[in-house]
Amino acid sequence: MQIRKGIETDIPAIVELLKSSLGEEMIQKSESLWNWKHVENPHGASPVLVAEADGQIVGVRAFLRWQWKYQGQVLQAIRAVDTATHPDYQGKGIFKKLTLQGLADAKEAGIHLVYNTPNKSSKPGYLKMGWVEMGRMALKLKVNPLAYKKQVEPKAPVQDWGKLQELLHNLSNPLRNEKQVHTLVSPEYITWRYQYNPLFNYFFLSDFTSYALFYRIKPHSFGNEMRIVDVLTDKATFTKYSQQHLQDAFKQLNKRCFLTSASGRHFELVRGVYPGMGFLPTLGKGPIVTLKNVSLAGNQFEELQQQQQWGYSLGDMELF
Incomplete structure (x- = not known):
């Protein structure tokens, strides 16, 4: 099995793998959606890794590029998103291999951090690979x-x-x-x-x-x-x-x-900007946010683990 960077001609096979592995109940998969999300993104094209066996793509890991501003600095980030492993190749460590290679490539490319909102089943795997939990979105x-x-x-x-x-x-x-x-x-x-x-x-x-x-x-x-x-x-x-x-x-x-x-x-x-939002208190009931340091100084990454350092909108964090 070979781990390599995904290329344009891989897109049809990647989309078919996403369909067969993840289904389309939540989101319809298509080449046009992939291109909008991973190629046309103004923050930059997504780094994509694939696992190939016997000439067939059996695993994919895409990292959505995102740019954050923090105290005058532009943070280059990636979000761990579209991931799939062919049913016949599950349990062979493909997810971990793709993720670790993605982190190595990210450091070489000058990425500062990785963030994502894992579900209950995927969170333990991320924590084992060095992700830290920031808490739930407010x-x-x-x-x-x-x-x-x-x-x-x-x-x-x-x-x-x-x-x-x-x-x-x-x-x-x-x-x-x-x-x-x-x-x-x-x-x-x-x-x-x-x-x-x-x-x-x-x-x-x-x-x-x-x-x-x-x-x-x-x-x-x-x-x-x-x-x-x-x-x-x-x-x-x-x-x-x-x-x-x-x-x-x-x-x-x-x-x-x-x-x-x-x-x-x-x-x-910035509550003074918003229209009237009622009297219910802000609740920590959103998805769990996790972070992984790639190339930030240790003290700066420690700062970013604190919720009060973030001012994200729902549009920043919404899954799509």
Whole structure:
């Protein structure tokens, strides 16, 4: 068996392996999705490793590139995502071999850290390979009992992405001058992440002058969830009037949603930017986040293990 870097011509076989190994109940696999996610990502193309046996790809490990900003420094990171092993080759250590080779390649490429949100079954394996647990993602939730069981998706305002594009150059994360870790945002990133996302329909609220709030509607048996994934502002023009404009637009949607969710960390740090999110406390009920140091100084990595050093939005951490 050979471990090697994945190449473009491997993509059809990789997609078929993902389908046969992971199924498509949660996410439909396709070459176009793979290319959007791992080739067109403005943070950089994903490092991909494959295991090959008898001319057949029997294992794959992809690491999604991501750029974070932390106290003026750009952190080059990768997220351990699409992983699969052919059913006939499971139990042969392929996952571990691909992961360890990926870490070695990451160090050589100047990557600073790896992060991911493992499930209960995969977390022990990561911890054995040196990952550390940062804790659960914090969530800010708002409940609207009047929308319980209502299944009609709220109508979004006019989505003029072309007009929004003119504003994106002026928008940034409200955390831009703070010390917490947050995604390096660019117009190209926003367009890729939300406008052209092939998995989910994302929408935005904006006055086309001072802010943009990005969200998606997720249906549940109990009703609709409005998931706030990003809030960006133009500090120079975001005023109390802008905040009231956002609040009014938010209310029109929110009254048709039983649940509204947002990142508890981002909300706590810039709560003055968010529309009214109710009185429920921030809860540590999100997925578990784990980290692996690749090339950071030990003291800096120790800092990053603390939740208070992070200001991620749901869009930063959402699986896709």
